[in-house]
Amino acid sequence: MKEFAPIPLGEWVSDGIDRLTREYATAFDSISFVIYELIDALKSGLHAIPAPWFIVLLSLLAVLAAGWRRPGGWGLGLFTLVGLGLVWNLRLWDDLITTLSLVLASEALVLLVGIPLGIASAKSAMVERILRPVLDVMQTMPAFVYLVPAVIFFGLGLVPGVISTTIFALPPLIRLTSLGIRQVPRELVEAALAFGATWWQLLTKVQVPVALPAIMAGVNQSIMLGLSMVVIAAMIGAGGLGNVVLEGITQLDVGKGFVGGLAVVILAIVLDRITQSMGKIYQQKGKPR
Amino acid sequence: MSSEAPMPTDSSHQALAPKIRLEKVSKIFGRHADQALDLLAQGLDKKTVQERTGVVVGVYDISLEIAEGEIFVIMGLSGCGKSTLLRLINRLHEPTTGKVFIGEEDITAMRARELRRLRRNAFGMVFQSFALLPHRNVLSNVEFGLELHGVARQARRERAQQAIETVGLSGYEHKYPDELSGGMQQRVGLARALAVDPQILLMDEAFSALDPLIRGQLQDDLIAIQERMGTTVVFVSHDLDEAIKIGTRIAILRDGRLVQVGTPQEILAAPADDYVSAFVRGADRTKVLTAADVMLPLHTFAHLRDSPRALLRKMQHSGFSGLIVLDNQRHPLGYVELRQVIEMRDQTRLERSALRPLPCATPEEPLSELIRRSNVEGSPMVVCDTKGRAIGVIDKTTLLAALAQQGETDESTAATGEQTAEQPACAPPTPPASERNPSSEESQVPVEREDKS
Numbered sequence: 001m002k003e004f005a006p007i008p009l010g011e012w013v014s015d016g017i018d019r020l021t022r023e024y025a026t027a028f029d030s031i032s033f034v035i036y037e038l039i040d041a042l043k044s045g046l047h048a049i050p051a052p053w054f055i056v057l058l059s060l061l062a063v064l065a066a067g068w069r070r071p072g073g074w075g076l077g078l079f080t081l082v083g084l085g086l087v088w089n090l091r092l093w094d095d096l097i098t099t100l101s102l103v104l105a106s107e108a109l110v111l112l113v114g115i116p117l118g119i120a121s122a123k124s125a126m127v128e129r130i131l132r133p134v135l136d137v138m139q140t141m142p143a144f145v146y147l148v149p150a151v152i153f154f155g156l157g158l159v160p161g162v163i164s165t166t167i168f169a170l171p172p173l174i175r176l177t178s179l180g181i182r183q184v185p186r187e188l189v190e191a192a193l194a195f196g197a198t199w200w201q202l203l204t205k206v207q208v209p210v211a212l213p214a215i216m217a218g219v220n221q222s223i224m225l226g227l228s229m230v231v232i233a234a235m236i237g238a239g240g241l242g243n244v245v246l247e248g249i250t251q252l253d254v255g256k257g258f259v260g261g262l263a264v265v266i267l268a269i270v271l272d273r274i275t276q277s278m279g280k281i282y283q284q285k286g287k288p289r
Numbered sequence: 290m291s292s293e294a295p296m297p298t299d300s301s302h303q304a305l306a307p308k309i310r311l312e313k314v315s316k317i318f319g320r321h322a323d324q325a326l327d328l329l330a331q332g333l334d335k336k337t338v339q340e341r342t343g344v345v346v347g348v349y350d351i352s353l354e355i356a357e358g359e360i361f362v363i364m365g366l367s368g369c370g371k372s373t374l375l376r377l378i379n380r381l382h383e384p385t386t387g388k389v390f391i392g393e394e395d396i397t398a399m400r401a402r403e404l405r406r407l408r409r410n411a412f413g414m415v416f417q418s419f420a421l422l423p424h425r426n427v428l429s430n431v432e433f434g435l436e437l438h439g440v441a442r443q444a445r446r447e448r449a450q451q452a453i454e455t456v457g458l459s460g461y462e463h464k465y466p467d468e469l470s471g472g473m474q475q476r477v478g479l480a481r482a483l484a485v486d487p488q489i490l491l492m493d494e495a496f497s498a499l500d501p502l503i504r505g506q507l508q509d510d511l512i513a514i515q516e517r518m519g520t521t522v523v524f525v526s527h528d529l530d531e532a533i534k535i536g537t538r539i540a541i542l543r544d545g546r547l548v549q550v551g552t553p554q555e556i557l558a559a560p561a562d563d564y565v566s567a568f569v570r571g572a573d574r575t576k577v578l579t580a581a582d583v584m585l586p587l588h589t590f591a592h593l594r595d596s597p598r599a600l601l602r603k604m605q606h607s608g609f610s611g612l613i614v615l616d617n618q619r620h621p622l623g624y625v626e627l628r629q630v631i632e633m634r635d636q637t638r639l640e641r642s643a644l645r646p647l648p649c650a651t652p653e654e655p656l657s658e659l660i661r662r663s664n665v666e667g668s669p670m671v672v673c674d675t676k677g678r679a680i681g682v683i684d685k686t687t688l689l690a691a692l693a694q695q696g697e698t699d700e701s702t703a704a705t706g707e708q709t710a711e712q713p714a715c716a717p718p719t720p721p722a723s724e725r726n727p728s729s730e731e732s733q734v735p736v737e738r739e740d741k742s
Contacts, residue, residue: 187420190381195434195485196409205436209424 017149032154035105039158043101051093055084062270066277076273083266092244092263099240099267102158102233103226106165110222114170115215118177119203128178135171143168143232151236161229161238169225173218180214181207216279223275227268241267309355309378309489309523314387316347316373322385335544347373347382348545355538360515360522362536364529364568370545371525372493378523379412379491380404391489409438413482413520417494419474421466427453427477428462434485445484452484455514472503479507483514490515492524496531508535529569533557533577541565553577574691580659581652583691584672584681590615591625593641597633604630613671614644619678621647621671649673650683660688 021028046054063077087096121128143164150160184207192206208215234242241263248257317325325344328337335346348370355361363371376382377389380396389396391411399407413434421430431452435445453459456476466474475495482490492511496504512535515522526532532539533553540550541564549561557577560566591600591612600612604627611626623644633643648666650659652674663670669684 185418185420187416187418188422190376191414191416191420192433192437193381194379194408194412194414194491195437195481196405196407196412197437198405201437205433206422210422212424 017152021152028153032159035109035154035159035162036157038108039101039105039162042105043098046097046101047094051088055081055088058084058270062274062277065274073277076277079273080270083270087263087266090259090263092241092259095239095241095244095260096263096267098158098238099227099230099242099264102161102165102230102238102240103223103267103271105158106162106169106226107219107223109162109166110169110173110226111219113166114173114218114222115177118174118215118218119181119208121174122178122181122207131174135174138167139171143229147232147236156237158238160236161233164236165226165229165233168229169222172221172225173215176214176218176221177211180211180218183214184210213279216275220272220275220279223271224268227264227271230264308357308390308392309353309521310390311351311353311374311377312388312390314351314374314377314384314389315349316370316377316382317344317385318347319344326386346370346545348377348542351387351542351547353540353547353550355521355523357521358515358519359537360512360524360535362524362526362532362539363542364526364532364539365542367527369542371527371542373545374542375491375493375523375525378489379408379414409434409485411488413485413487413490415475415478415482415490415492415495417497419466419471419478419498421474421477421481423466426463426465427458427469427480430466430477431480431484433481438485448486449480449484452480455483456480456510470503472499472507475499475507476510479511479514483518488521490520490522492522494525494527497527504531511535530576541568554579554582558582575657575660576655578656578691579652580650580654580656580670580672580683581681583656583659583687584652584683585687587613587615587671587679587682590679591639592616593622593639595639596637597630597635597639600625600630600639601627601634611669613647613669613679613682614639615679621649621673621679623647624669647671649677652680656688656691659683660692663688 049057059077059081062080063073066073066076068074084096087093117127117131121131146167147160147164150164154160154163188206188210189202192202197205230238230240230242231245232242234240234246241260244260245257245264248254248260315326315329319325319342321342321344325338325342325346326349328341329346329349333341335349338344338346351374363374365371373382377384378391378396380389380399384397387397391407394407396404396407422433425433428446428449431449432445435448440448450462453462456479458473458476458480461469461473466477469477475498478495496507499507508531511522514520522535524532524535536553538550538552539556541548541556541561543564549556549565551559554577556565557569557574560569589603589607589609589612591603591614593614593616604610604612611624612630613624614622616622622641624647625639625644629643630639633640648662648668648670650662650670650672652672659670663683663685668688669682671679672681672683674680
């Protein structure tokens, strides 16, 4: 039996990427520049705040977000204070800020792209049909695979880190936004239309506010996924806590790896609880507090 | 606030004749609508059409006119298309064929912008599940419609406040929907609809999710509000008692087709087919039928100047054991019994003192009230018009006959197509002597009923 020659899929992709880099170099450069400026501003802004202040501010924010009348709110505040204090004490503060800027910058991009796409896919069956396989690919394709093209397009450093983190963290927000909007009760939509709402009024006054708990869950999920990309992003020179972990691994320094990992976990828990509480507070608005 | 500039309210408040007219409206959900319409035209029913073509029939070939100031109830079992029909009126559903006119305007031909203007200015809508925005408090929910119109904050707050007072929710302005009971939530829904000062109020099973007591209260409130504001109300319901209570007219749908339209009395008295009669079987007639519906016309009566002997002859002829005495203007004076006439038979005239006073009923009094009064005040009862002239009589037999109809229902009449509320065949011309007997007209004479059609 004659064997079929292998389809040169890999070569096609390589060629495509090559052509893209050649022909759109200026475009990628300008994107890279904008994102770099964004992160840089964020990073220097966050660095400008002295660590103790930052820790106290974040703890207060945690208390407020989780509800200062509830004991849980104060618990979260205390955890934030102690956890971040520990990171500071371990001399990992600068790395933490770098990681935080990376996560926040990619989260900003995720929101910018994800919410409109989520809305579009909720409103149009066509968009949903096109988007679904794309999201599947984004979620399941191993992150290392698109790390390389990201480096080719954007060079080493924070920018490709942000881009790949964004790609990785985008799907849940799109999915949950779309789901949340689809799940707005039909009669609520009909009510808005019956009172003469425009498309935009329907979206901003009814669909998005009612879907907000789901959207907030999406935001929370994408932040968590972003944090899980921290170590991978460090491989292409994004720096931050991921770098600490990476050094620990490469130098077989278990202690260092553990400390870096712990700092990531602390940051993750703090961000997770704060964003979750924000979503919950919104949901519970109206219930007697 | 919104992408579209606030609508100026000046041009939009042009006078619309708020009358709804549906012309051969059909709504088919799904593809192959033409094929489905063909099958429907051949008289196939919804289920068969769905099996053959896979489409769902909403409503088929409905023509209706709803007058200004009516409370028009659309009735039917679930899945018969009544909510679809309601949504065709404000084009939440796009009709597959046919036209819908709101006043003079053809809503089916409108562009999106015009449609929004009409929806904002002419319609208020109330939903079965209340459809309140969970993230807004009562005041803000009631303001919703006005907010969409672009009404200024201060003005809309005032109007919302008024609407809240109208539905009796003052003091709850800052509560959130999930803090309120179902009945109160629906009051918010009603206030939201009333706040936009609609000419037409569309209510989709608005009270169905509420318990009977609250439902009754809201029905009363709706009737009162409608009377005060003169709003045209289109009300979807599956509850016949509700339809009878609030409706000036009722349309009955079956499988997407219009089966019958009429006043509650007409529908109860002459159901168009078995489906309708099955539907009305459980209805409480005593609340629907009025004195005018059940009374017998007063043909045989006495005058004061009549001699007792003449009265005896009248009684013999008619078989009555008593007569109602009227004056020349047909004002009732009282009731005289056979026994007294016999006692007075040698006198030339009736004595006024011999007359027993008679209870008087208005033509609009419901049967339930008449039954109660006849127990307390005795029978017969005279039905008088506004000038106090006797137009009919009601005795216990009449009441029983009307009630009997309720029990034995309309199967027989549906079959023969006759009206129901008349005399039962079994009623004897002269009721048992134990009772003081009706001085009314012979029972055999068919009674002309005033149907408001």
